[in-house]
Amino acid sequence: MSTAVAHPNIALVKYWGKRDDSLILPLTGSLSLTLDVFPTTTTVVVDPHAEADQIVFDAAPATGSAAARITAFLDLVRTLAGTNARARVDTRNSVPTGAGLASSASGFAALAVAAADAYGLTLDQRALSRLARRGSGSACRSIIPGAAIWHAGLDDATSFAEHVDGPDLGMVIAVVDAGAKAVSSREAMRRTRDTSPYADAWVHAAEADLALMQQAFAAGDIGMIGEVTESNALRMHAAIMGCRPPIRYLAPQSVALFDAAARLRAQGLQAYATADAGPNVVFVCPAGEVDAVREALTADMPGERLIAARAGAGAHLVEV
Ligand code: 2P0
Numbered sequence: 128m129s130t131a132v133a134h135p136n137i138a139l140v141k142y143w144g145k146r147d148d149s150l151i152l153p154l155t156g157s158l159s160l161t162l163d164v165f166p167t168t169t170t171v172v173v174d175p176h177a178e179a180d181q182i183v184f185d186a187a188p189a190t191g192s193a194a195a196r197i198t199a200f201l202d203l204v205r206t207l208a209g210t211n212a213r214a215r216v217d218t219r220n221s222v223p224t225g226a227g228l229a230s231s232a233s234g235f236a237a238l239a240v241a242a243a244d245a246y247g248l249t250l251d252q253r254a255l256s257r258l259a260r261r262g263s264g265s266a267c268r269s270i271i272p273g274a275a276i277w278h279a280g281l282d283d284a285t286s287f288a289e290h291v292d293g294p295d296l297g298m299v300i301a302v303v304d305a306g307a308k309a310v311s312s313r314e315a316m317r318r319t320r321d322t323s324p325y326a327d328a329w330v331h332a333a334e335a336d337l338a339l340m341q342q343a344f345a346a347g348d349i350g351m352i353g354e355v356t357e358s359n360a361l362r363m364h365a366a367i368m369g370c371r372p373p374i375r376y377l378a379p380q381s382v383a384l385f386d387a388a389a390r391l392r393a394q395g396l397q398a399y400a401t402a403d404a405g406p407n408v409v410f411v412c413p414a415g416e417v418d419a420v421r422e423a424l425t426a427d428m429p430g431e432r433l434i435a436a437r438a439g440a441g442a443h444l445v446e447v
Contacts, residue, residue: 129244130170133236133442136161136268137298137401137409139356140337141363142277143329144320151264152286154320155333156279158340159268160296160411163439167233169218170447171245177213184218200235200262201242207258208246216242231312235262236269236442244444255442256287273438274344276337293344294352297417299398299424300434303380303406312404315367315374323369332362349413353399356411357388360401367404378406380428387427396420414438 136159144154174181180198182189189197201214218238220230239259243250250258252270260267260277268275268288274296280286310318320326336359343351367374381402388400388410398412398420412420417435424433 128172129241130447131237131240131444132166132168133233133269134162134439135233140340140359143363144316150283151260153279154330156337158276161439162436164436165221167220167237169237169241171241172215173212173245175212180213181215204242204246231263232265232269235259235266240442253287270442272441294347295414297414298436299410299421301408302432308405310374318370322371323366325366325369329366349397356401357399376404381406381408384408391423
């Protein structure tokens with residue numbers, strides 16, 4: 128029996144678009160912060176006598192596409208391990224699934240680490256990152272503690288995440304809506320690539336933003352990190368809004384929270400806004416300002432919807 132814990136990550140330069148849908152190779156590299164909140168805990172037990180995988184997701188049997196995606200992932204692990212043995216998987220999220228709070232990242236990062244161990248594979252961090260990527264692209268970054276860069280790479284072997292040194296950052300997550308989103312990231316990424324007139328512009332902008340972000344990390348320049356973060360998120364949403372049929376993830380309150388970031392900066396705090404494929408807004412700031420940023424945001428929304436987070440551990444095995 129192998130149990131692993133992983134945390135979600137929030138990208139400062141976003142991953143939005145695939146070059147290879149099957150291997151999950153991204154069109155561009157991305158850079159994120161793995162957090163210390165909302166862990167996913169996953170246990171895998173190999174059962175040589177079982178005829179099928181048994182998957183329990185948040186205490187209920189998984190069915191349909193969620194179960195199929197986990198079984199397809201286990202098939203990859205079985206191929207690496209040279210076995211057909213089925214497994215029992217029990218996974219528990221403490222992050223609202225499908226709410227744009229990166230649950231698939233923590234989910235597949237925890238599954239990669241637990242399944243690799245349960246099937247007797249010895250994989251280093253890079254191999255685990257590559258494996259997690261096959262479940263969900265952003266999961267390759269949740270293998271890594273703290274800040275992580277996902278190199279787009281040219282093929283399966285060269286597309287992985289690794290740690291990047293930089294200043295100590297924190298985040299405040301503003302939960303605008305914890306419900307599941309209408310259009311999945313996977314579908315929306317495909318639609319952006321296939322129908323948005325801004326798709327190519329997004330790819331070029333994301334490449335330039337990643338280069339700038341790496342410079343900002345190396346220089347420890349939080350102002351530049353924040354500026355590129357906020358602009359990169361809005362560029363991604365602009366590309367998404369160009370889809371047909373249209374997709375818009377940002378709600379009126381999300382947009383208002385981008386204005387709140389500007390207000391906080393006018394008050395002397397280094398807070399910058401970003402948003403993933405959903406209406407929730409995440410503020411990035413120096414780790415030492417997390418509590419002050421959260422406090423200042425209570426003017427905009429109830430305190431229980433504001434979650435303070437700091438850099439967290441990469442996916443790892445735990446004893447239970
Ligand atoms: C990111 N997102 O960089 C971007 C920003 C959402 C917005 O990675 O199809 O669930 O499983 O590879 O990893 C969400 O995409 O997509 C995502 P798949 P994934 O965090």
